[in-house]
Amino acid sequence: MPESKPTLLRFVLQSLGxxxxxxxxxxxxxxxxxxxxxxxxxxxxxxxxxGLVVTHxxxxxxxxxxxxxxxxxxxxxxxxxxxxxxxxxxxxxxIKDVVLMGDTMAIAAVTxxxxxxxxxxxxxxxxxxLIPGIGRFNFPQSMLAWDVIVLNGYLLLNVGISxxxxxxxxxxxxxxxxxxxxxxxxxxxxAISIHTVTAFLYSANSGRPFWNHALLAPRFIASAFASGxxxxxxxxxxxxxxxxxxxxxxxxxxxxxxxxxxxxxxLFFMLAELFTEFYNExxxxxxxxxxxxxxxGHAALTxxxxxxxxxLCIAVVILMIHPLRHNPIYMNIAFxxxxxxxxxxxxxxxxxxxxxxxxxxxxxxxxxSLIEVMVSIGIWAxxxxxFTLLAKAALPVHxxxxxxxxxxxxxxxxxxxxxxNAD
Amino acid sequence: MTTYAxxxxxxxxxxxxxxxxACKNENKVPAGLNRDWVVEATRGEYPDLETEFRSERxxxxxxxxxxxxxxxxxxxxxxxxxxVLVTAAKCTGCKACIAACPYDARMLMxxxxxxxxxxxxHHRIDxxxxxACVASCPTHCMYFGILDNRDSIVSRxxxxxxxxxxxxxxxxxxxxxxxx
Numbered sequence: 001m002p003e004s005k006p007t008l009l010r011f012v013l014q015s016l017g018x019x020x021x022x023x024x025x026x027x028x029x030x031x032x033x034x035x036x037x038x039x040x041x042x043x044x045x046x047x048x049x050x051g052l053v054v055t056h057x058x059x060x061x062x063x064x065x066x067x068x069x070x071x072x073x074x075x076x077x078x079x080x081x082x083x084x085x086x087x088x089x090x091x092x093x094x095i096k097d098v099v100l101m102g103d104t105m106a107i108a109a110v111t112x113x114x115x116x117x118x119x120x121x122x123x124x125x126x127x128x129x130l131i132p133g134i135g136r137f138n139f140p141q142s143m144l145a146w147d148v149i150v151l152n153g154y155l156l157l158n159v160g161i162s163x164x165x166x167x168x169x170x171x172x173x174x175x176x177x178x179x180x181x182x183x184x185x186x187x188x189x190x191a192i193s194i195h196t197v198t199a200f201l202y203s204a205n206s207g208r209p210f211w212n213h214a215l216l217a218p219r220f221i222a223s224a225f226a227s228g229x230x231x232x233x234x235x236x237x238x239x240x241x242x243x244x245x246x247x248x249x250x251x252x253x254x255x256x257x258x259x260x261x262x263x264x265x266x267l268f269f270m271l272a273e274l275f276t277e278f279y280n281e282x283x284x285x286x287x288x289x290x291x292x293x294x295x296x297g298h299a300a301l302t303x304x305x306x307x308x309x310x311x312l313c314i315a316v317v318i319l320m321i322h323p324l325r326h327n328p329i330y331m332n333i334a335f336x337x338x339x340x341x342x343x344x345x346x347x348x349x350x351x352x353x354x355x356x357x358x359x360x361x362x363x364x365x366x367x368x369s370l371i372e373v374m375v376s377i378g379i380w381a382x383x384x385x386x387f388t389l390l391a392k393a394a395l396p397v398h399x400x401x402x403x404x405x406x407x408x409x410x411x412x413x414x415x416x417x418x419x420x421n422a423d
Numbered sequence: 424m425t426t427y428a429x430x431x432x433x434x435x436x437x438x439x440x441x442x443x444x445a446c447k448n449e450n451k452v453p454a455g456l457n458r459d460w461v462v463e464a465t466r467g468e469y470p471d472l473e474t475e476f477r478s479e480r481x482x483x484x485x486x487x488x489x490x491x492x493x494x495x496x497x498x499x500x501x502x503x504x505x506x507v508l509v510t511a512a513k514c515t516g517c518k519a520c521i522a523a524c525p526y527d528a529r530m531l532m533x534x535x536x537x538x539x540x541x542x543x544x545h546h547r548i549d550x551x552x553x554x555a556c557v558a559s560c561p562t563h564c565m566y567f568g569i570l571d572n573r574d575s576i577v578s579r580x581x582x583x584x585x586x587x588x589x590x591x592x593x594x595x596x597x598x599x600x601x602x603x
Binding site for chain 2: 050051062120122123124126129130136143144148202204205354358
């Protein structure tokens with residue numbers, strides 16, 4: 001690194017420089033994501049031009065694929081806490097080295113979540129009504145108003161903490177723990193709150209018995225702590241394979257263990273819910289019957305939910321058998337199964353059935369339209385791109401810092417040994 | 424809070440749908456969308472069948488979950504009454520109110536993208552008239568008035584007759600009553 005004064009401007013310029021330097025494979029990946037974003041952007045333009053009528057959402061099923069993806073991603077964002085807690089509260093060195101990647105993933109996930117809400121709006125041009133202070137904000141009554149605050153707050157917290165730490169590393173300074181620790185503590189509680197508030201957004205609707213129960217928020221948290229660490233572990237392994245970022249296997253094993261326990265709890269919650277719905281099946285179980293077994297010949301979601309349950313069961317078996325969990329191939333298969341399973345179960349499997357049947361007993365089925373799928377792919381690509389660029393900018397700084405730290409510790413250790421031997 | 428209520432006699436309703444047509448004309452509701460509708464519920468099994476016609480719309484709940492769930496305050500109670508209105512210019516089309524409504528009474532306007540609903544014809548109430556659906560009912564099975572007033576037609580009917588409301592268990596305190 002050239003010996004120049006580490007100013008903020010230089011830091012930003014250098015980070016941008018890192019984003020624009022890379023091997024051909026990096027550019028192929030970024031170009032691929034850009035193409036998907038453009039494709040999604042074009043389809044979003046069509047939706048803006050013609051209105052939400054181009055989606056397959058109706059007045060009966062008014063939330064669909066977008067809100068399904070939103071729910072899943074809020075969980076992924078919240079799960080960053082599974083690296084933050086061991087790193088900052090329990091001071092695990094191996095995890096502290098990679099906690100930055102957890103924050104980066106949270107930033108990407110929460111950005112995607114916010115975008116999924118924006119594309120679901122019928123009048124996105126009036127989004128400013130949702131900004132506190134400018135529009136009349138129905139706070140604290142409206143759960144969606146709470147969601148706007150917690151999601152944007154979580155984004156700011158993560159951006160702030162990561163920036164502070166990386167910038168200090170860039171300046172070759174040890175980040176002042178007394179300065180950032182209160183914010184880390186706040187971010188930990190905030191992470192739980194984003195998913196709780198999102199669950200309350202659904203469970204507050206007393207006219208939708210499928211959502212209107214106390215188990216929804218705990219179930220959200222449990223499945224988030226299964227799918228989030230799984231996604232994070234895969235991401236970390238990819239980063240380890242393509243960079244010289246020192247990610248220890250103990251971190252991956254930690255995430256696998258977290259995912260295992262959370263998945264067990266998720267399946268237990270699911271069983272508890274199935275029992276309550278179907279042991280004495282009443283009118284309120286109609287949505288659950290539609291989801292799991294089909295209602296009056298309508299069963300669009302039934303194959304999906306059973307696929308999800310099967311995937312999650314296979315994953316939990318793989319992860320509970322220790323030799324399999326420590327085998328990289330089986331472990332990663334389990335991670336993928338968890339991600340897909342939770343995405344189905346907590347996405348379409350959670351959002352759509354609440355609207356089927358409607359309160360007056362009609363059945364309108366829902367499958368996403370091509371435009372919805374394309375816009376969603378665009379948002380996912382945007383999230384991946386955001387993660388790629390942020391990681392690309394932060395990794396060199398962080399690696400350099402870790403190398404220096406290691407060298408410093410090596411010196412200290414040598415000095416200690418010399419003194420010790422002299423005694 | 425002044426409580427306006429609608430009372431509908433299911434025993435004299437013939438399910439003609441005039442209330443639906445009157446609403447569409449009065450409020451210029453676009454094709455394919457409805458602010459009110461008639462439900463034909465069948466009870467029992469052949470040959471012991473019974474049909475109930477119910478003219479349904481927004482229940483203008485005293486505790487309206489659509490109002491509490493709206494993030495911008497576009498959904499609101501009109502002039503300290505139970506009448507629930509949507510300020511179109513403030514509505515972001517987030518559809519939280521549609522999810523919150525236990526009666527499926529809300530709709531997304533196409534292609535404008537904001538949420539619309541029954542207004543109890545508050546513009547007619549201001550002029551001392553009944554809502555369009557009530558005024559047009561050919562069998563006089565619909566009644567409208569202020570529930571706080573003991574001598575209003577709705578108060579007297581609810582004192583005299585057996586009635587029900589839809590989904591009282593949601594805690595919304597709906598104000599459309601059905602005489603049974």
